[in-house]
Amino acid sequence: MTGPAAYHPVACGPSALLLEVADAVTALALAEHLRVTVDATDVVPGARTVLVDGAAPAALGAALSRWDPAVDPPDGPLVEVPVVYDGADLASVAELWGCTTREVVERHTSLALVSAFCGFAPGFAYLSGLPEEWAVPRLDSPRTRVPAGSVALAGTWSAVYPTASPGGWRLLGRTDLTLWDHRRTPPALLAPGTRVVFREAR
Amino acid sequence: MTTTLTVLATGALATVQDLGRPGHAHLGVPRSGALDAPAHALAQRLVGNALGAAGLEVLLGGLEVRLDEDRWVAVTGAEVPLRVGDRAVPTGRAVRLPAHTPLTLGTPLRGCRTYLAVSGGLLVDPVLGSRSADTLSGLGPDPVRTGDRLPVGVPAGEPAAVEVPAPPADGPLRLHRGPRADWCDGDAVDLLVRGAWSCAPDSDRVGLRLVGDPLPRARTDELASEGVVLGAVQLPPDGRPVVFLADHPTTGGYPVVAVVDPADLWRCAQLRPGDPVRFTRAR
Numbered sequence: 323m324t325g326p327a328a329y330h331p332v333a334c335g336p337s338a339l340l341l342e343v344a345d346a347v348t349a350l351a352l353a354e355h356l357r358v359t360v361d362a363t364d365v366v367p368g369a370r371t372v373l374v375d376g377a378a379p380a381a382l383g384a385a386l387s388r389w390d391p392a393v394d395p396p397d398g399p400l401v402e403v404p405v406v407y408d409g410a411d412l413a414s415v416a417e418l419w420g421c422t423t424r425e426v427v428e429r430h431t432s433l434a435l436v437s438a439f440c441g442f443a444p445g446f447a448y449l450s451g452l453p454e455e456w457a458v459p460r461l462d463s464p465r466t467r468v469p470a471g472s473v474a475l476a477g478t479w480s481a482v483y484p485t486a487s488p489g490g491w492r493l494l495g496r497t498d499l500t501l502w503d504h505r506r507t508p509p510a511l512l513a514p515g516t517r518v519v520f521r522e523a524r
Numbered sequence: 525m526t527t528t529l530t531v532l533a534t535g536a537l538a539t540v541q542d543l544g545r546p547g548h549a550h551l552g553v554p555r556s557g558a559l560d561a562p563a564h565a566l567a568q569r570l571v572g573n574a575l576g577a578a579g580l581e582v583l584l585g586g587l588e589v590r591l592d593e594d595r596w597v598a599v600t601g602a603e604v605p606l607r608v609g610d611r612a613v614p615t616g617r618a619v620r621l622p623a624h625t626p627l628t629l630g631t632p633l634r635g636c637r638t639y640l641a642v643s644g645g646l647l648v649d650p651v652l653g654s655r656s657a658d659t660l661s662g663l664g665p666d667p668v669r670t671g672d673r674l675p676v677g678v679p680a681g682e683p684a685a686v687e688v689p690a691p692p693a694d695g696p697l698r699l700h701r702g703p704r705a706d707w708c709d710g711d712a713v714d715l716l717v718r719g720a721w722s723c724a725p726d727s728d729r730v731g732l733r734l735v736g737d738p739l740p741r742a743r744t745d746e747l748a749s750e751g752v753v754l755g756a757v758q759l760p761p762d763g764r765p766v767v768f769l770a771d772h773p774t775t776g777g778y779p780v781v782a783v784v785d786p787a788d789l790w791r792c793a794q795l796r797p798g799d800p801v802r803f804t805r806a807r
Binding site for chain 1: 546547548549550551552553555651652661662663700701702703748749750751752753755756773774775776780783784785786806
């Protein structure tokens with residue numbers, strides 16, 4: 323769909339390259355391709371970019387020439403996240419969406435989401451798949467403490483806080499799942515590429 | 525029976541550090557590791573350890589430790605007065621520390637971070653292949669506290685014969701153009717090179733924060749989150765640049781307008797609040 327020049331490289335110092343692409347899905351596909359085809363210190367997808375750090379330029383060039391943006395990456399594992407929908411911002415999201423809190427739960431549990439990239443904290447995954455028209459602004463002033471397992475929205479992203487931290491996302495509910503365990507492989511439950519559905523816990 | 529290092533005093537902040545945990549940035553895991561990597565590596569080499577062994581990174585001196593078995597130790601990085609018991613001993617070389625004798629680091633006259641290596645290395649539990657304490661995410665061991673008892677490994681052998689390379693030369697931080705240089709109103713590298721900057725008091729293992737005339741931003745909208753390299757010079761909305769160091773977040777939404785050459789990052793580790801920060805354009 324995007325033709326041969328599906329990425330635009332930007333230098334990022336002497337040992338890294340930032341590859342700009344169209345969107346989060348493309349970034350994830352390119353990152354997954356590079357992770358298995360090039361020897362790099364880090365390959366980090368973002369919302370519209372992939373950062374490749376510590377790869378030999380010739381090897382990276384060869385790997386990029388073998389990337390076909392038309393080919394979808396293989397489906398990642400599917401994780402079902404049980405949620406108790408009692409978050410402090412459920413009512414404000416309902417107001418923003420012009421619906422009832424019940425309908426917020428129904429919409430959120432109907433989404434087919436994908437972990438696009440991680441950041442902010444170990445195992446904090448940015449889940450794509452919320453339609454643009456349902457985007458919600460962050461809170462005007464972040465909470466000083468959001469408990470681990472909080473299920474939240476900001477912009478078109480959904481996320482689950484892996485650890486307690488400050489946070490400005492809108493809280494819909496909470497899950498008992500362990501999002502981060504450094505003894506597990508991979509330690510992040512929602513590593514990039516993981517498919518995610520939320521389910522209402524009874 | 526394992527050997528134990530007992531912490532008798534810590535000073536401002538002392539953390540266990542090794543070469544860090546690169547390779548997990550896509551999971552949101554900072555790289556971490558010794559901020560002055562050459563000083564850390566030298567200390568480990570001096571006592572005969574592998575470069576990946578763990579030691580202590582000590583902020584502004586004040587550390588006192590004791591071992592329950594004789595070992596070689598070496599202290600590098602910011603120069604401190606060093607004592608074994610009551611005896612002054614040199615830094616920058618292997619020193620025999622007898623069992624049950626305190627090793628005391630005074631306050632550095634210049635520089636900021638001092639490194640202590642013990643033959644056999646510190647054997648705190650590794651997390652994702654590293655024993656480094658990550659002050660941003662909390663991964664790895666907590667900062668050491670008075671009374672802590674840290675396990676020490678078995679030495680691989682005697683230290684190598686005297687091997688004291690000259691410390692890397694000081695000088696300005698070499699700057700490369702950043703991926704979002706166009707978010708700065710003007711040539712970001714040029715503005716950083718010509719500006720008068722100093723190290724802000726809130727600088728830490730996450731970033732070297734700069735005090736000076738704020739850099740003007742050409743754009744004020746929000747950048748979509750993207751991966752950030754070690755040494756990135758990030759420009760927040762207030763225009764006060766931050767140089768990302770080892771414990772930096774792996775993705776960020778503020779533009780990276782320049783990148784400090786990786787070979788110069790150790791200098792950032794040795795800047796104290798108020799110290800001048802000088803840049804030059806990388807060739």
